Amino acid sequence: MTQGLYEIIKNDALTSTVYKMVIKGDTSAITAPGQFVNLKLEGKFLRRPISICDYDDTSITLVYKVVGEGTEQMAEMKAGEVIDVLVGLGNGYSLDKCGEKPLFIGGGVGIPPLYNLCKKLIKAGKTCTVILGFNNADEIFLEDDFKALGANVIVTTVDGSYGTKGFVTDAMKDINYTYFFTCGPMPMFKAIESTAVTSGQYSFEERMGCGFGACMGCSCKTKYGNKRICKDGPVLEREEIIW
Amino acid sequence: MVNTKINLCGIEIDNPVIPASGTFGFGYEFAEIYDINCLGTFSFKGTTKDPRFGNPTPRIAECDSGMINAVGLQNPGVEKVISDELPKLKACFNKPVMANVSGFSVEDYAYTVEQLDSQDQIGWFEVNVSCPNVHGGGMSFGTSPEAAAEVTAAVRNVTDKPLFIKLSPNVTDIVAIAKACEAAGADGISMINTMLGMRIDLKTRRPVIANKMGGFSGPAIKPVALRMVYQVYEAVKIPIIGMGGIATAKDVIEMMLAGATAVQVGAQNLVDPFACRDIINDLPSVMKKYGIDDLTSIIGGAH
Numbered sequence A: 001m002t003q004g005l006y007e008i009i010k011n012d013a014l015t016s017t018v019y020k021m022v023i024k025g026d027t028s029a030i031t032a033p034g035q036f037v038n039l040k041l042e043g044k045f046l047r048r049p050i051s052i053c054d055y056d057d058t059s060i061t062l063v064y065k066v067v068g069e070g071t072e073q074m075a076e077m078k079a080g081e082v083i084d085v086l087v088g089l090g091n092g093y094s095l096d097k098c099g100e101k102p103l104f105i106g107g108g109v110g111i112p113p114l115y116n117l118c119k120k121l122i123k124a125g126k127t128c129t130v131i132l133g134f135n136n137a138d139e140i141f142l143e144d145d146f147k148a149l150g151a152n153v154i155v156t157t158v159d160g161s162y163g164t165k166g167f168v169t170d171a172m173k174d175i176n177y178t179y180f181f182t183c184g185p186m187p188m189f190k191a192i193e194s195t196a197v198t199s200g201q202y203s204f205e206e207r208m209g210c211g212f213g214a215c216m217g218c219s220c221k222t223k224y225g226n227k228r229i230c231k232d233g234p235v236l237e238r239e240e241i242i243w
Numbered sequence B: 001m002v003n004t005k006i007n008l009c010g011i012e013i014d015n016p017v018i019p020a021s022g023t024f025g026f027g028y029e030f031a032e033i034y035d036i037n038c039l040g041t042f043s044f045k046g047t048t049k050d051p052r053f054g055n056p057t058p059r060i061a062e063c064d065s066g067m068i069n070a071v072g073l074q075n076p077g078v079e080k081v082i083s084d085e086l087p088k089l090k091a092c093f094n095k096p097v098m099a100n101v102s103g104f105s106v107e108d109y110a111y112t113v114e115q116l117d118s119q120d121q122i123g124w125f126e127v128n129v130s131c132p133n134v135h136g137g138g139m140s141f142g143t144s145p146e147a148a149a150e151v152t153a154a155v156r157n158v159t160d161k162p163l164f165i166k167l168s169p170n171v172t173d174i175v176a177i178a179k180a181c182e183a184a185g186a187d188g189i190s191m192i193n194t195m196l197g198m199r200i201d202l203k204t205r206r207p208v209i210a211n212k213m214g215g216f217s218g219p220a221i222k223p224v225a226l227r228m229v230y231q232v233y234e235a236v237k238i239p240i241i242g243m244g245g246i247a248t249a250k251d252v253i254e255m256m257l258a259g260a261t262a263v264q265v266g267a268q269n270l271v272d273p274f275a276c277r278d279i280i281n282d283l284p285s286v287m288k289k290y291g292i293d294d295l296t297s298i299i300g301g302a303h
């Protein structure tokens, strides 16, 4: 983990509620895709955890949805402003068990942490299939980005206004995969849990005090003992999760 | 050169800045990002006789200038603290540490302190009496002078190390409780623990915290903490460790002027992991600014 001041390079709307922010600064603390950062916002006591969507040697891309006061404040920030960020938090996804045909399943703002993971696995020569789940066509983001990586992308919408009508699990049934990675809301996780036919990794959310393992604010029970979502997670393996 | 050294019940510490229990784990998360040997000491996570998972989540709620936590004393239990946590801590911290202990009966407290007493790493005990007494209808030990004194006396029996009793602010007369602890053999008073609070989510119309209520702390509670430390300083002769909303070197000085011999920093560590290091680095220049050569000289200076 490192703390630093990062300059906002870009902060653009992707949909009416989802934004993409690119910040510039030291990324040496990032060890795996699926890790997150913790952002200090003016006037807010607690930091805001946001997944690392993508990163390179000098910049980090965050994709976030406006859901409350803090994220609303983020959406109003402009390029050139500086933000205090803790970087390199959490365990992230582990890449070594995924076989040749990994499947990525993202629901809403659970999609961002899958992006850099997919990028790395495509580079490693894997055949990647991505299912992106939304409520309707207006909410769709990152579809083109995943396609540009070379992934086979399937979009599902609950109302059928774009792509496959239904839930991510409706699309999963026809796919041949060796492993899965997912992030998204709890109801989606439960549906995946009853549909998936391989091992996989889930990335969880919890209200956090610190984000780096000090306060025990984010604990959960697993088959391998108590874990902190912020430090021992947010990614847990399918085999250890107690539903 | 200004002097930041403080004598805390016979043990000299380099400065009066102490991370508060529950906000610093067993130290090693912070040791990954800076050398924690700059600290005066630190108070480790509240330890109980048996392992505890604590409360269901969500355990955390944000407030204006503070936060609510309902962790529920999650800790691995005293046996694992001794076998696993203390050796890990020893690898990154070479000063005496403050052992924070909780319990749900007088016997629990005495058992846990007795187990820890033989550990050389431990310099002081800090006994948290804010926990509910399972034999006393669930009322917190810290809400009655008699119950607080009973815990103090039981723990006093099993250790010769300096003993601080950590008081709850959720009481009508904190002075009476502090005096009862002093009379029962406490070497010092640690105060204040968190204040009972609540947040409600407007969308779900339910409390944010699964446990409904939790402990409110952070900069918002500093005036309450200052007032209570000031009152207790007038009533007892033993030293006070003051805490509640400490976030800057100026806060340290303000708390010491109220009557604290040392201070603890809690919630601020969670939002700024370098908070204690930065406060320690800032202390000399802030002391100079306010004409202070020796920190010991300002203890209780506001009286």
Ligand SMILES: Cc1cc2nc3c(=O)[nH]c(=O)nc-3n(C[C@H](O)[C@H](O)[C@H](O)COP(=O)(O)OP(=O)(O)OC[C@H]3O[C@@H](n4cnc5c(N)ncnc54)[C@H](O)[C@@H]3O)c2cc1C
Pocket (backbone or CB within 6 Å): A036, A046, A047, A048, A049, A050, A051, A052, A063, A064, A065, A066, A067, A068, A069, A070, A071, A072, A109, A112, A113, A204, A205, A206, A207, A208, A234, B061, B062
């Ligand atoms: C590991 C992790 C990764 C995340 N990654 C992303 C991401 O990539 N994109 C994205 O849009 N969102 C992400 N979230 C959710 C994001 O943290 C919340 O949407 C955000 O904190 C809401 O802040 P707010 O001030 O707008 O909302 P408010 O409701 O006003 O926030 C009040 C408090 O509750 C906390 N809170 C509210 N919702 C959540 C939540 N879902 N999870 C955790 N804390 C919450 C806030 O941090 C704050 O402390 C992630 C959460 C976690 C834990």
Ligand SMILES: Cc1cc2nc3c(=O)[nH]c(=O)nc-3n(C[C@H](O)[C@H](O)[C@H](O)COP(=O)(O)O)c2cc1C
Pocket (backbone or CB within 6 Å): A209, A215, A217, B020, B021, B022, B023, B045, B046, B047, B069, B071, B073, B100, B128, B166, B192, B193, B194, B217, B218, B219, B221, B243, B244, B245, B246, B264, B265, B266, B267, B268
């Ligand atoms: C997340 C969290 C966990 C805590 N756990 C403990 C604990 O285990 N034992 C204890 O005596 N106090 C505990 N406290 C209370 C603090 O040590 C401190 O007394 C209180 O938070 C006031 O200081 P602050 O305003 O600087 O946070 C905890 C506080 C927080 C925020």
Ligand code: FES
Pocket (backbone or CB within 6 Å): A207, A208, A209, A210, A211, A212, A213, A214, A215, A216, A217, A218, A219, A228, A229, A230, A231
């Ligand atoms: S949020 Fe503090 S331990 Fe996870």
